[in-house]
Amino acid sequence: MRKPRLVVLDYGSGNLRSAQRALERVGADVEVTADRSAALAADGLMVPGVGAFEACMTGLRGIDGERTIADRLAAGGPVLGVCVGMQILFSRGVEFGVETAGCGQWPGAVVRLDAPVIPHMGWNIVDAPAGSLLFRGLSAATRFYFVHSYAAQQWEGDQDALLTWANHHVPFLAAVEAGPLSATQFHPEKSGDAGAELLSNWVGALG
Template sequence: MVKDVVILDYGSGNLRSAERALARAGARVTVTADHEAAMNADGLVVPGVGAFAACMQGLKAVHGERVIDRRLSAGRAVLGICVGMQILFERGVEHGVETEGCGEWPGTVERLEAPVLPHMGWNTVKAPEGSALFAGLDAATRFYFVHSYGVRRWELQAGHGFTDPLVTWAEHGVPFVAAVENGPLMATQFHPEKSGDAGAALLKNWLGTL
């Protein structure tokens, strides 16, 4: 059965590449900020590029944080991508300025400590056993990253939330969270829509969970 997916349009993110990638993966895709469409879709994708604070400002302008929270309260799937993943955490700190995030997960998005930033290009990830997103993908599979900030410490304890979260890690100077699977709430720091066949396989895996 074809799944209906809404990409939340709040003024951030490469929406068209995400739209094309999800369509190739087999979804029926709509790009909109309409609350009814976002609530009724089988899956909601929250993209994001640029600064944490700007993304949160755009999200709140369309009351996107309420849509995310309402969907999750109903056990309905949400996928965050890049800064769309970061804003799901409690806070982001950029240039000494702290911005409140959606607070779906505890934790802080902060600057990576690495010789070269941004972290731009292909990198491997360390996915845990039982991952649905990375099912069928080899450990040597590479995904495309573009970011200078990330979550360096996972703070949610087991036994909270929908299920015990599955956290995937990557490393650029320091380890950082590359993906999270937490019941209906999933997210990737990398861009699956820019990750070629690997990204397409991951998006198909996500659609298979809907």
């Protein structure tokens, strides 16, 4: 049986090798690359991201990654965004009063969490909806590893999307599943067995 072929998109941001190892752990053949052709041809594309929204968008555009993501999705190719790789899928990010255009796959803004302790760092439960593919088989008490100061706190997109919420003094989107495009605000590659099960669910659905 052929292993699913995955690409972790290398645009200068994210825990690339950690993501690669986590996906290999669940049975995928993984390449870390900025190559557009490889990213388009893969069975699945992971878009990681850490740090500032603006810096990630600059790096992504430097490899034509925004167009690569759009072209994959237009062809029905699965994409998984992680952490800031989730945030940049929205229309815009606002950091320190500066607004930066994102990929625009989903409407809405990523803004600072209104919480006394920032960043939100550590393990947290999530509220996943019925019918979720990513969280299939995971109990409501399962914890995932977060480290972020910004998040999407409203959903303005497709009402058929499956939304998973978490709370750090305010509610925020912990994951979105919308057709071929999925994303998590937490780091599945740092979330131990729970993260591995989530990635296994995603990889197993790639066909």
